[in-house]
Amino acid sequence: MTIRVRFAPAPSGSIHVGNARTALFNWLYARHNGGVMVLRVEDTDRSRVSEESFRAVLDDLRWLGLNWDEGPEVGGPYAPYRQSERLDIYRAVVDRLLLAGLAYPCFCTPEELEERRKAAMAAGRRPGYDGRCYRLTDVERTKFEAEGRPYVIRFHVPEEGSTTFRDLVTGHVTVDHAQIDDFVLVRKDGFPLYNLAAPVDDGMMHMTHVIRGLDLQPSTPRQILLHYALGNEIPEYGHLPLILGADGQPLSKRHGEVSIGWYREHGFLPEALVNYLALLGWSPRDGSVILPLSQIVAQFQIEDVGASPARFDLEKLTWMNGEYIRSLPDDELLRRLEPFLVRVGLVSDPPSAAERSLMAAVVPLVKTRIERLDQAAALVAGIFREVPVDPAAAEKVLGEEYVPELLERSAAALEGLEAWDRDGIEAALRGVQTEMGLKPRKAFVPFYVAVLGSNVGAPIFDSMALIGREKVLDRLRQVREKFFPGPGAAGGT
């Protein structure tokens, strides 16, 4: 039998890392087993969904590289895949349940329910729905209907017995029916609720496995009961432990970086994020940490997923991102870096041929120095354009006594260079360094400040070579004038 899994988000903007991890595990399960990945959009709550949120979900999944075999924009045998377009289906199912006496209208108002809930709590009883509308007589029911009283539709849960299911990650779970009250299937406004739409679709779409967050585990017995009522095959369930913030609290907006969009904008590589997410709750049998998607697919076993919650560690993700950046071929890294350089205006949009070759030259210089794509610009800005000297850096390294002489002599040496290339520049500056008896660090750091504007940057000989003789000498001149004014101040031996 072909394995069929689904990712079923309620679209509410750029997806959350927890949802991304759920999507990933479903996708991995499908790919590892040669199954089918379905994307189903659970947008039945009209008040919370919008077209942009829907688009954002698709964009995020595509960016992560998690494609779907059936779903929006690709279609499939069970289309449509947006629940908002399947309302007739749910309506028909509810009619069937009503007819069979498995569901019933409930006329209790939210206020009444709230009141009874409080009373039950106070009396130390279970606060759930007491099932009173189930016991309504036909006369009462028709009377209420005739009065036009609004109602919801509830599913009638058997009073006796219990429901047990095997959870792929957590083991067997048993819940007594006494713990499950008659839950609402259809709202007053006629719209279906999660606990109706999800199992109906899972059944119709022939899902074999339902892999989702642990927060949904309590709703599983309800859904299984509904599956029985509908005569569906019961899918297998697997509930993934939740992802927590660094402080161990549930991941929320309060932790800032929760949406996939944020990671994209801050220069994270999708393959790094996917690799990191895969390791939250799962680990490969061979114990490796950096493993390409193909390896994750090859090794992924749902049985190897742990049941304890994991904290999201931005530092580790960032390290991993650096590893992925370093492993990229130069031309690929160039392609990924481009939008980040365009974004801060270091090159035009689109970049000119000259800018493009300059970027290409710069790539190997930044490769081992960045952990996120958005960090490159600061390291190489001085190569693309003149950057004002950072006052703090100037104070720190330009203040020393030997600096004016160093700058003076070096400028002269550079001016006299026959060919302006990296090795020539290095030879010239090392010459001055030896003559003056300076340590390499002392002799070269001032140039980072003077030429690149900061004491941190891409290697200075390479940078100078790329900037060009004219501009380098000009910047050195400016620095001498600004920081060491006055005739002879920078002079002699």
Place this chain on the structure above:
RNA sequence: GCCCCGGUCGUCUAGCGGCCUAGGACACCGCCCUCUCAAGGCGGAGAUCACGGGUUCGAAACCCGUCCGGGGUACCA
């Protein structure tokens, strides 16, 4: 309150009764390399396996209890 699920270095985890004086990765510390910053190499520190009982010749692993954390208890998903 009631129900469900968890609990191994700061963090992610390995461990599926003897291979554990508990292994790896991130972070941290030291040394080496070095034109800044990195990257890289080598080394170090870091865990009474939540706690208490059992089962067993033997327990991080199995069972029970306690505690702690999370989830659910919606006309959200």
